[in-house]
Amino acid sequence: MEPAELEQHDRFLRLFLLHEDALRAFVRSLVPTREDAREVMQEVAAVLWRKFETLSSPDDFRRWAFGVARLETLEYRRARARDRHVFGDDVIKLLAAAADESQSVFEAERLALEECLKKLAEPQRVLVETAYAPGVRMDELAEKSGRTAMSLYKALHRIRIALMDCTRRVLEREVAT
């Protein structure tokens, strides 16, 4: 890459990484599975990089990125509407609006997650780390751990709920102090 391009690349990366978690959470809230979210995020990143030059000011990046994410999510849902059970457009609008409104709360909860993860018992924490690792297949994990995939899914579900409750308590505590 040429020096000018490298610089552009760096600038893009800085901005993208800054907003990536929020973008991912936004996309996640509008599609059913994590795999769907991953695919959409790849498209979003590709489009953002391709059109980065058109961005006039770094201050506009977040709003622009969310706009692209919204479009890519809609496109993804349209392409899969036939063979996936997806929510209707009206409900998606409600979810997107609610997600928009609560952006800062969700960000705070994401930050609180690190602390809450440490509070998990060892087996649960290890399960999260392995199940969420890139490229891990649940059926392989199930086979190797001697459990059924169903029991792993249910365990992960309970852990997410426990983490939700924990992050709420952390935020309430921070407000109180």
Place this chain on the structure above:
Amino acid sequence: MSRDDDRWELVRRYVEGVATANETRTLEAAVRDDAAFRLEFLRYLNVDAALGGGVASGRFETTESSIIASRQDEHCTVDAATSAHPVLVGRGVIQRRSRAFATVAAMLVLCVIGFVALWLRRDSAIDSPELGVALLSSAVDLEWAEETETRSIGAVLESGSLRLKSGAALVEFYSGSRVVVEGPAEFQLVSANEGYLHSGRIRAHVPPLARGFTVRTAQFDVVDRGTEFGVAVDRDAGTATSEVHVFNGLVEVQRDSVTREVKTGVALRCDRNELSELACDQTAFLREEELQERAAIAEQTRFAEWDAARRRLSADPTTVLHEPLTTRTIEQGSVVGCDWTAGRWPQKSALLFRRSADRVRFEVEDSLQQVTLLSWVKVDAVAPGMTVLMAVEHERVGSLNWLITQRGQLRLEVGRDLGHRQLDWEAINSESIVTRERFGEWLLLATTFDGLRIRHFLNGQPCGSGASFRPPSLQIGIAELGNGPAPAMKHLFGAIDEFAIVGRAMTEAELRDYFEKGRP
């Protein structure tokens, strides 16, 4: 907000991608109508998204490195380029500040899977409880009172009523008690060792370990003390008459807190609250051996019927490939791995698919303009992802993949060129048909494509269709049965009893006929 309510179970299934259309609709309604739930739903997804990002970037890695260093899993395969973060290709690779760490974290985490097994085993496995109480192990001339209540031979029976219009069924309770139910009858399975006869007649054989097997009627309760008895309930003229005949051993008849012992050769009758003793009548109750004999004859007849039908299919000039598996051989392909097992009838065989290596390789060189894919399949479980019925080795425009989705839908994929780098697939799914209730049952699955429309059929009945683009021709080439080359394709976990590829779109009537002639 209670986390135990059904909505959260729906959320779990939704995020795993296994929610049915109904479940998705129910969840959607909850999200739409309950603003508080909507927010909690978003918080849940927020956690899910953050965990994905955090683990991949290594931010959340807390496992002690000392634990990892001491154990190497030799089956650990790691793709160092794997990352949940989007990687942009094209004009340069994004250098990630955290990428090196992410890669190491990913490697460590993946290598630890073997070790993690020890940790995970500490948690008790929570599987869905088995709800069955009995098995429908045999039947003869069986007609169910309602079409919708039809169960197949080999089906697991949950507690509930069996309503037979005519014919006879052999029900094996999990306790070991074996009951012949003769229609017309309504026999309710109460538990693994108890039944309630509302009407009709039954003959029970109770082995020692199932002693205490109880059959209740409106008039009295019969408790077995070993070994064989019959109960009949007659509901003519508004009132019920119950009889119990003891063919071998002893039963206790309990009524109004009075217990009577009834021994071999004696029968008891309760007619309008009057109890009387009679001689026991062996011939009035169908014996299990007789049922099995008649079932075997019926089986032989059905096998012969299918045999004639399958020869006609093989002789059809448009049939490109037909493996009837009448003997333990594949005529036009090679078996890799699969064990042989019994097929729809004892007179024939089937291929068992259990391991990731199991497959049948074959080749169809013909280019087709229309196609019917047809197979008698027994699915024992459906894995997350796609289960393969048939998959091609070389993907080109017009290639066909025939799959079962994790929701139990039949799916046909046709390769098409939309100008992308990789081949695209046009796909049509059926309704959810291979559901848990049908696991272990022989099903006739068929999909036809006439160049315009893809149609799916279960047991000769349409179960979903859709318009498709028209490729210049349909290609199969070298393909596999029950397994596929793509990582997303999971091997079949079940058995295949017959497979055919026909070079035309068979009609619904033809498929229904083939089903009727071939049903076990």
